[in-house]
Amino acid sequence: MEKEKKDDSFMMKLSTLIVDKRKGFYLVFILVILYSVLSMNRVKVNNDLTAYLPDTTETRQGLDLMEEQFITYGTARIMVCNVTYEEAEALAEQIREMDGVSMLDFDNTEDYYHDMEALFKITFDEEAGDEVSLADLNGVLEALSAYDVYYSSDIGQEERDAADLSNDMIIILLLAGVVIVAVLLFTSSTYAEIPVFLMTFIVAAILNKGTNYWFGTISFVTDSIAVVLQLALAVDYAIILCHRFMEEHEDKDAREAVIVALSKAIPEISSSSLTTVSGMVAMMFMQFRIGYDMGIVLAKAIVLSLISVFFLMPGLLLTFANAIDHSHHKSFVPNITLVGKFCVHTRVIVPPLLLAMVIAGAILSGRADYVYDVNTLESKTMSENKFSVSMVNQEFGTVNQLAVIVPNGDYEKEGQALRALERMPEVNSCMGLANIEAMDGYILTQQLSPREFAELIDMDIEVADLFYSAYAVDNSNFGAILGGLNEYKVPLIDMFLFIYDQKERGNITLEDDLEETLTEAYSQISIARDQLLGERCSRFVLELDLPAEGEETYEALERIRATVAKYYNYQDIYLVGNSTSNKDLSDSFATDNSIITVLTALFVMVILLFTFQSAGLPVLLVVTIQGSIWMNFSLPYLTGEVVYFLGYLVVSAIQMGATIDYAIVITSRYMELKAYMPIKKAIVETLNQAFPTIVTSGSMLVAAGFIISNVSTNAVVAAIGLALGRGTLTSIGLVLLALPQTLLIGDIIIEKTAFTLKRDITKPLPAGGRIRMSGHIKGYVKGVIDGEFSGVIDGEMGAVIRAKDNVEKLTAELPEENSKTQAQPPELEAVEIKETGDDQNQHTISGKEPDRDAGMEIPDGNGTEGEHSLRRRRRSRRKAGGSER
Structure with missing residues (x-):
């Protein structure tokens, strides 16, 4: 059976x-x-968004090349407030003498001192990720502890970000927990x-x-x-x-x-x-x-x-x-019958209005000001670390740094390229080996003869000749020796490094003064070499007088590339920096946006197609939710706010994938109810039944988004949270106030585009009368019936059964024993429904017009043990003031 x-x-x-x-x-x-x-x-957490750039982008390739070819020493910008210039100069000298500090830039210009505030740009001896650099930075901050100090540094930034994230998560989870418990209590x-x-x-x-x-x-x-x-x-x-x-x-x-x-x-x-x-x-x-x-x-x-x-x-x-x-x-979720009646009365007005709003949302969201640079964003809550960075940037501006990577081996060509870049109005400063001054006005890469080198470091000319001869032999340049050393010139940096290497190997011995001069020069030269000269590449470091993103900046990048391309092959040039990263993200945004929009809509429509077996219905639902996405991101345009691109991409996918469930809940209930009641009445009942589910899930998602937005100190995370909370709220609004009218007005489309898979087909029961059936019934008979039932039903009803369940006419009255405990059935024609091969025991139930707020009444003495248990539980709930399911 x-x-x-x-x-x-x-x-x-x-x-x-x-x-x-x-x-x-x-x-x-x-x-x-x-x-x-x-x-x-x-679990390792990566705080660098550039790590997720596609491998094909110039920024990603350039970053990999820089990591392979160069060393990046730790740096810091430290702002000391409320000091005179003389005090700041004394502090600068004190810091220069500290262990671990390689270089400190400070002078009496607006870039370094104004309004009783001094800025120290410090370079440390070790790389940014080294623990020694972190200890050295903390030492400098400790030395300045008596002053009002703010700083920005790449040293220890990951640890500070991780600590901020951990603190944020504790607060977010606590608040989310309170909201979840409150919502569950309510619903x-x-x-x-x-x-x-x-x-x-x-x-x-x-x-x-x-x-x-x-x-x-x-x-x-x-x-x-x-x-x-x-x-x-x-x-x-x-x-x-x-x-x-x-x-x-x-x-x-x-x-x-x-x-x-x-x-x-x-x-x-x-x-x-x-x-x-x-x-x-x-x-x-x-x-x-x-x-x-x-x-x-x-x-x-x-x-x-x-x-x-x-x-x-x-x-x-x-x-x-x-x-x-x-x-x-008692459940505190109210009925929203008034909302349902509003939807019925506005069924002709709202769908055209919704279509207009969807179109307007699509246009306005496309005109929004999308940003790609993290520094453009501000979170509502700032950690101590973020506040310190913002103070430095506010007083002395952000640094838009750009690295230009070219093939090495030709110092003369590097010098020409650097001089051309320095003449560009967009470039504030430009640094490379070929424009760094070493000693007495000589450039690091400038070629010197033995006599010029001897005069520079106060060395005997004979000793200089010996060094130059050894250098020529080491580089297999025997022609220089045979042709005479007087005209043989070697780049200053190469000769310094060669002499220092020979000293370290013990091949030569120098006088104390000369050795001290050589050691000091080597320290500065090695720092410059490590950062600017690799095995295959050279690096130029530019500071741009441009914002981190925007068309003006992107056009300037192309002009910089074109300038360098006069001296190097175009395909051998790499530009790397925040601006190039933002440009790569901007270029990929349109593609990623199309991927997200098309794939989410396609996936959802296929699922809905098989769920509802109607070609038109999935379109109505997807347009509603996609419309809410466009409306969500049109609001920043109307309020003059920026939209972070990642927030748009992530929230678009989540909003379509998650909030479409709210539309599915309403549509499913409506499709069931309209089978045995008028569609206007069905939509009102649908909203009452679906509202608890939507308000439970929706309010949690809205709360989650706004909590993240207001608590997170990370601007990227906060931007995503804000878009998510606002988007979910928009979806709930459209699902409750626009989708019902769309279903009513589009009912004919739903029916015309419906198709049927091979499965049980339902057919309606008679609107009233007395029937005996054996099979599956679903609908309302003095309450809801949905299951296998064998018995007699007497009264007015609205329900559907499977097509395979047979229907036979009944004219007999109810059994005598049942009539003692039940009202006499109305004189209505009855139907018997029997399922082939099923001889289950028959039960008799009679009733009147279905009361959808009441349970099915079972006469005392005639129910099963389960039915008595049902009555006991319901009486218990009524005493507690609760509602029946």
């Missing part, structure tokens, strides 16, 4: 296994939680289900955070928002299972209710998660690889949330079943 077949289904067997073996699953989860907790601290029907939700959420979050170790390194953006987004995105799954359990528990004991609820919830939740996962997958196709980083982590978060809901939550529901039964409370 049908029921037995259903009990033997795979889903029932799997659900039974999960519930009955719950203690074993508890043990597995405990072990996995321990693994995840131990793995959390081993739940029992107090005891809240601990079940929280334990399920926490376990899923721990699993996701710990398993990030599998990827080795994740971005700081992903690390900041993944946990909160996971809770907000996956809450629907736990709510669906809990509601299923409550429904089944009406007439089943706790164990059976959990099993049946899980068997029904698994396919429902799995299909619901597809749209969300599709949005995450779409991000993984972005050229900017941070999309892949966020997409795969969030997709994993959804999968792990499903695992927690399917394998952990059923056991928790059964464990807390008794507490759930005794902790019912």
Whole structure:
């Protein structure tokens, strides 16, 4: 029989296994939680967005080349406030003498001193990532502790960013936890289900955070928002299972209710998660690889949330079943019948208005001021570190530095290129080996004869000749010796390095004064060489009088390239800096935006196509949500604010993948209800039924976005949070106030574009009368009936049955024994529905016009044990002031 077949289904067997073996699953989860907790601290967080640039971009290739060819020493800009110039000069001399300080730039110009504020530009002896440099920086700050000091430095920046992120996450999670509990209290029907939700959420979050170790390194953006987004995105799954359990528990004991609820919830939740996962997958196709980083982590978060809901939550529901039964409370979610009536009355006005707003949103969002430089953004909350950096930038400006990489080996050509760059109005300063002064006005790369070199360092000419001869032999230039050394010239830097190398090898001995001069010169020359001269490349360092981004800057970059191309092959030149990174991001934005928009819409439409079996309906839903995305990002244009490009890309994917579920909830309910009631009445009832689900999930996602926006001290993370909160709010508004009218006015389109897959077809029952049936019924009969039923129904009704269930006319009255406890049925024609091969026992139920706010009344003495249990639970809830499901 049908029921037995259903009990033997795979889903029932799997659900039974999960519930009955719950203690074993508890043990597995405990072990996995321990693994995840131990793995959390081993996850590396990358704070550098340039690391996610595509390998094909010039910036990424240039950064890799610089890392391979050059050493970048640690630097710092330190601002000392409320000092005279004389005091600042004395402090500068004191710092120059400190261990670890290689160089300090300070003079009496506006760039270094004004308004009682001094700026020291310091270069340290070690690389930026070296712990020694961090200790040296802390030593300088300690020496200045008596003064009002602010600083900006690449030394220890990752550690400071990590500390800020950790502090932010603690506050964000605490506030998000408060919001989640408050929302669950507002929308739940029992107090005891809240601990079940929280334990399920926490376990899923721990699993996701710990398993990030599998990827080795994740971005700081992903690390900041993944946990909160996971809770907000996956809450629907736990709510669906809990509601299923409550429904089944009406007439089943706790164990059976959990099993049946899980068997029904698994396919429902799995299909619901597809749209969300599709949005995450779409991000993984972005050229900017941070999309892949966020997409795969969030997709994993959804999968792990499903695992927690399917394998952990059923056991928790059964464990807390008794507490759930005794902790019912009144639901505070109001009916929104007035909203439904508003939608009915405005069904002709709103759809054209929505279309106009979607078109306007698409146009205005395209005109928004998109920015790509992190320094352009400001977060509402600043950490001490961020505030210090902002103070330095505010007083002395930001430094827009550009590196130009060219092939090495020709100092003369380098000098010509540097002099040409220095003449450009966009270039404030330009540094390379070929324009650095060494001693007495000589340039490092300037070629000197033995006599000129001897006079420069006060050396005997005979000794200089010996050095030049040794250099010629070492470089196999024997012609210079044979032709005479008087005309043989060697670059100053090369001769200094050669002599120092010979001294270190013990091949020569120098007088004390000469050795001291050589050692001091070598220290400065080696710093310049390490930073500007590689094995295959030379590097020029430019400071630009330009903003970090914008068309003016991008055009100037091309002029700089063209200037250098007069001396080097165009394809051998690399420009690397914040401006080139921003240009690469700008160039990839249009492509990534198209990828996100097309793929998310395509994935979602395919899923909806098979869900609703209508070609027109997916279009209506996707246009509604895509419209909310465009409206979301048109608001900054109207308010004159900037839009961070990454916020647009990430939030577009999340907003389409996640908030489309709200539209699906409303559409699904509407499609069910309109089968047995007028569409106007169906849309009102739909909004009442769907509102609790939408307000629960939606309010959490909105809260998550705005909490991140207001708490995070990282401007990138804050920008994403703001766009997410605003976008989710926009989607909820359109789903509740515009989608219902669109469904009503587009009902004819839905019907005309509907198609049917091979499955059970439904057909409506008679509007009233007395019937006997054996088969599956779904609809309202003095309450909602949805399941296998065998018996007699008497009264007015609205429901659908499967086409394979046969209908026969009935004329007989109800059995005598039932008439004693029931009102006489109205004289209406009845129908008998029998399913082939099914001879289940018959039951008799009679009723009147369906009352959708009341439960199905079962006469005393004629119900089953499950029905008596149902009545007991309902009486208990009524005493507690709770609502019936």
